[in-house]
Amino acid sequence: MTSVASASSVAAAPAAAGPAPASPTSARTPARAERLRCDAARNRERVLAAALELYRERGGAFTVEEVASRAGVGVGTVYRRFPTKNALLDELARPFFEQLLTTAQAAHGHPEPAERLEVFIRAMAEQHAIDGVRSGRLWDAAVARPLRDEYVRTLGLILAEARAAGRVRADVEPYDVGVVVWSITGLIDATQHAAPVIWRRYLDLLVDSLRPGGERPLATRPVTQGDWEDLVAASPVLRLG
Amino acid sequence: MTSVASASSVAAAPAAAGPAPASPTSARTPARAERLRCDAARNRERVLAAALELYRERGGAFTVEEVASRAGVGVGTVYRRFPTKNALLDELARPFFEQLLTTAQAAHGHPEPAERLEVFIRAMAEQHAIDGVRSGRLWDAAVARPLRDEYVRTLGLILAEARAAGRVRADVEPYDVGVVVWSITGLIDATQHAAPVIWRRYLDLLVDSLRPGGERPLATRPVTQGDWEDLVAASPVLRLG
DNA sequence: CGACAACCGGAATCGTCTTCCGCTTCCGTC
DNA sequence: GACGGAAGCGGAAGACGATTCCGGTTGTCG
Known part of the structure; x- marks a missing residue:
């Protein structure tokens, strides 16, 4: 059991519905670097949704490939966003x-x-x-x-x-x-x-x-x-x- | 989780030290069919011993091949005696x-x-x-x-x-x-x-x-x-x- | 509109369990 | 003591699933 260190993907939140980031100190905010390209963000959500669906159905007994195909993406895409299958389950x-x-x-x-x-x-x-x-x-x-x-x-x-x-x-x-x-x-x-x-x-x-x-x-x-x-x-x- | 049915391997006990099976009703006793050839019995013990050793060392995180090689047999031999790795662990x-x-x-x-x-x-x-x-x-x-x-x-x-x-x-x-x-x-x-x-x-x-x-x-x-x-x-x- | 970093899909790789099969060894008999 | 064949044997091949790689694609920003 190597502990899954990792920081990563802190953002990704649905974000407040409000339009303004407000704080003009945008210079330092690191949030910038963490914004996903919109297609990527969409895919991330799809993967998560597919995984949750599968988890509810079969409690973890599913393959990454199934997650990918149900999400309509390739396995590579799953792995770009989540370093391992367990990380996905953690999420x-x-x-x-x-x-x-x-x-x-x-x-x-x-x-x-x-x-x-x-x-x-x-x-x-x-x-x-x-x-x-x-x-x-x-x-x-x-x-x-x-x-x-x-x-x-x-x-x-x-x-x-x-x-x-x-x-x-x-x-x-x-x-x-x-x-x-x-x-x-x-x-x-x-x-x-x-x-x-x-x-x-x-x-x-x-x-x-x-x-x-x-x-x-x-x-x-x-x-x-x-x-x-x-x-x-x-x-x-x-x-x- | 398919439950591991199986009867099998009831004998294999070290057997009583005494020399006489005594009961002359040998005609019906099914024990006959279950006796392993002596080399096979020896190998079975070796596999079990190797597996236990590995289990104590690494708690299940070992491969069947390791068990086999430590026991000095091939993987096929392990599988002849135990249908799956889990069956071996059960034993x-x-x-x-x-x-x-x-x-x-x-x-x-x-x-x-x-x-x-x-x-x-x-x-x-x-x-x-x-x-x-x-x-x-x-x-x-x-x-x-x-x-x-x-x-x-x-x-x-x-x-x-x-x-x-x-x-x-x-x-x-x-x-x-x-x-x-x-x-x-x-x-x-x-x-x-x-x-x-x-x-x-x-x-x-x-x-x-x-x-x-x-x-x-x-x-x-x-x-x-x-x-x-x-x-x-x-x-x-x-x-x- | 163009450049390019971030993405994408999915084939290839890797580690394991499990199966298969041709060769070998014991056991009971003649 | 040799013989026939069932029971064993080893280990290569197959199956599966996670993870990695890479050539082609696509948002994003100037």
Whole structure:
């Protein structure tokens, strides 16, 4: 697993509908260099759309050639825009990941602070189940580190509130919740096909496990940010099932 | 994922050291047809040994040709004995699985019946962590259904005892424990490389989650045997990491 | 309108798994 | 102890899929 470094393709966003770039300091803006020729941009979108379609149909079990032909381009064109097939799949994960963050923030907006942690965990699981992502974890470092950081930050706030309200065992740390969510998503991926909603049972169990009262102390230290980085980096993203 | 049906290669055991097959009813015994020629049997062992060696070194990231050359045979010979590379890897998992069953039975032999469930779960996790199996679940149907059935049976006994002793929430069923163990093994696989013992923390959490008291009822039905079959059949075994 | 960098398609390359086939070796018999 | 043939053997060839390359094409900008 060589980690997919790469910066690249930051722009490519649909761009604001507004006409004016406004800032007259155009001299320095690097955005210039990243603008794609319009046919290229169109093809990029087509490739992405074709890949998403195929991913929803067959969960990663498709060839690059299929993506290309469904997008009406040659494989070379796919590779000009995405260095590897996995990079293409990573890109598919991005909007999904963004949706997760939105969901997390929505949970943080829940009226009752004490409830937010549970709402958060359940919403994450629900979102994961809905999005039809099979057999993948989607936290890979390459996709969107800033989003991930924001996610963890939100989680920290929520956990602090739950703790203040005495709704969670005192020895639970933010990354613990991350691990719990991560592990439920693994279960969702694994069971969704065989038994569509069964994961809810184990989610209930996990949620219960975080409640305070009668527990024995945890002997092992929690996951740190560094561990977390390693952990997600080692997980397949939307890779083949 | 076409499930790897296949019966095959039941014999191949090192065979009892004793000299006499004893049973004179040799007429019907099918064992006859399954005996390998002695050079073939030797090669089979060599291939298996080479594959295990490579697996421990590189975790599945090796080619069939490497296995063959390390075993001192041609690839054709590997394929004569194992229909696919995955079948070969499955075979590697078998002794590991057998060890798990032994561990399970040992837990059932624990002097204090009320403790057995926890001992069982912890022992399973420990065993999984020790065996150096990375990024794989090993419950695939193809490997050893009878072993699996025995495992589940043992688990059922242990759970009944724990329940009788009031050491476990009343709504937990045997396959629930299976799912819990399965999910901790996933966590072990995922974290072992980055943070060797961190999984113990989450194991503690999971073990705690099964204790009785104050819990809310579980709204979703538990996993059934059929679900379990599907679930394990869909999991990668020792597949590439 | 012309120059040219960015693009394009798709054939060729490469790494792997899997199949095939002519030659070889054990096993049971005569 | 030699013989016949099934079971094995090695490794070349085939199949597949990702990735690379390159000659021809096409927006873009002056």
